[in-house]
Amino acid sequence: MFKNPDAFVSRISDILENKKEVLGDELLMVNGRILERDYVPIYENSIYRGHLWTYRDVTLRRKYRKSLEAQRQKYRNIIANMNLGLIEVDNNDKILMVNQSFTEMSGYSEQELIGKIGNKLFCVDNNNTIIETENLKRQVGESNSYEIKVKNKAGAHRHWLVSGAPNYNLNGEVVGSIGIHLDITDLKALEIQKENLLVQLEKSNDELQEYAHIVSHDLKSPLRSINALVSWLKEDNKEKLDDASMQNFTLIETTLEKMEQLISDVLEYSCVTTDESEKVAVNLDEVLLDLIKIMYKPEHVTIKILNNFQR
Secondary structure (H helix, E strand, C coil): CECCHHHHHHHHHHHHHHCCCEEEEEEEECCCCEEEEEEEEEEECCEEEEEEEEEEECHHHHHHHHHHHHHHHHHHHHHHHCCCEEEEEECCCEEEEECHHHHHHHCCCHHHHCCCEHHHHHECCCHHHHHHHHHHHHHCCCCEEEEEEEECCCCCEEEEEEEEEEEECCCCCEEEEEEEEEECHHHHHHHHHHHHHHHHHHHHHHHHHHHHHHHHHHHHHHHHHHHHHHHHHHHHHCCCCCHHHHHHHHHHHHHHHHHHHHHHHHHHHHCCCCCCCCCCCCCHHHHHHHHHHHCCCCCCCCCCCCCCCCC
């Protein structure tokens, strides 16, 4: 019946001999069930008159307790070893529990943290106000995430991303909060570096555009001067020049106009902030003919367009 009958008999003898109250004695049965036994001696005028035995089957309760303890241990191990820092505080921000990752993040040991006020220990600048505001949110049942700047035990400033949630007791009352912490210092440094680079890039683009406008103006000025001189020469010598010479002057003017347009197009293309231009179809035959007109070509050279390049 009992898993260890000799021990059962021996224990009965000891209890009867001592005649002292025994509560919660555990008995293991052969079939795996667990009994809990109480012994209550009965005295009258300090004279022993007998005793009362009580047996209860606590098999389900013990199995449930072991299962609950196993689950608790499993989650305790997960919390202790996860890479995110976990901290539990009461409504006054007093630290009640931390995991291993949080001690590594903060630089403090568990013994140095338990019982301390979190915002006084870590916060710098105006983050005390942030923590106090977030704790008030927890007391009304709000959960959210926020960033804070903290100082670890070594005095180094770090950036933490905190996800906080209210902690309730069995009566549904908020008794504090639980926070999960992620150190985002490296990510924050990259963001700051990115912002600085964007500022520098914007400044460089402004300087480049200003330089491009200056260069464009400096390049166009001599072209306009040459164009004006050519016009004056044509006007002053139109009665003296033959048709071939006048055609050459016209070709010079056309070339100057195209050069000025080319400079304007390069300036527009170099401007980073310029909106994307609308795409249009280009007749390549016309482009080739214009190039042939303005380019120098020796007399013994002949240019032929073998294919149609309209599109």
